[in-house]
Amino acid sequence: MTGTRVEALLVRRATLRIPFPAGFEERLVGHTVTAVTRRAKYLLATLSSGETLIVHLGMSGWFRVERAAGPEFDAEPGETDDDPKHDHVVFRLSSGMLVTFNDPRRFGLMDLAARGELTSHKALRDLGPEPLSAEFDGAVLARACHRRKTPIKVALLDQTVVAGVGNIYASEACFEARISPKRKASAIATSTGAPKPQAQVLAAAVVKVLERAIAKPTARFKVYERAGTACPRRNCEGTIRRIVQAGRSTFYCPACQR
Ligand SMILES: [Zn+2]
Known part of the structure; x- marks a missing residue:
């Protein structure tokens, strides 16, 4: 067009x-x-x-x-x-x-x-940063999460935290970062909203799993829909488990995600 x-x-x-x-x-x-x-x-x-x-x-x-x-x-x-x-x-x-x-x-x-009103349009005004843009990093993620008592995986699905992470890649990102999806979102930030190291690790993991998915859309998921199978992480003896959070399936390894 x-x-x-x-x-x-x-x-x-x-x-x-x-x-x-x-x-x-x-x-x-x-x-x-x-x-x-x-x-x-x-x-x-x-x-x-x-x-x-x-x-x-x-x-x-x-x-x-x-x-x-x-x-x-x-x-x-x-x-x-x-x-x-x-x-x-x-x-x-x-x-x-x-x-x-x-x-x-x-x-x-x-x-x-109308001209000049795009970013304030009701569909767009509350959206968090694009995960593959320079506006997204661990500090931004920590600031968005530091008052949230919801589990971190649920926070990743909230489009006001970061735009465009869906249910599959929220699980995959937590696995990549070795962070339990059940952790409180606020745990990645200090009480003032500064990033803890895990915020940087998780933000990098979000970027990595999305870039990997774009480069290779047919690649197998590491944990998503793999309940009952062995954890794909080298030297991990864990078994992938499925739980339900906020009405959505979450997959993770209880052994290596903390
Ligand atoms: Zn594992």
Whole structure:
């Protein structure tokens, strides 16, 4: 979409998870997409108007990109195996492409942030730092955790602590750092919020497991969904255990994670 102009927009319903913003069509049509970026799980398309289109895929949303057969939206679409009744929004671009948002469960959303109001938008304002950015380190993690009585693994899932760590990698990061997922989050910080050494170790572990997952998405998890198997850490005799924390499965080695 970058560098293309939105020539037409088809919005087939009034609402996804939330209603489309007022004037959605007029605020998009005729404007050029100058950049497409991401913050946490939000896709951000910056427009030549200065506004930013915010998109979340929800549970089942996805985009289909195909060449338009003609100038009309009802021109024959490409071969797809999805159900077109879930095609909720179609962008016709100056490049001749159609970009279609399909979302059977409709937990996705689209909104627009006015110029200068992106970081204060309610979807983004409370998000913690991106874990793979320079803004994330042990000191930042410790400060976010030092008043939290929740277990450290639960804190890692809190998107206000750090954005983008999901249930799998929260377990994997605790294993990498040799920290028990049951430890109090505040234990990685001093009473004033300064980082203890474990905060640095855990922050580095978060970065390491995410970078490893991006580099090799099919790699086996070290502990996730491996309950009952031997701990993969060399010289550890432990057995991976599954527990439930805040309604989510956690996997860890009780022998080497303290
Ligand atoms: Zn172990």
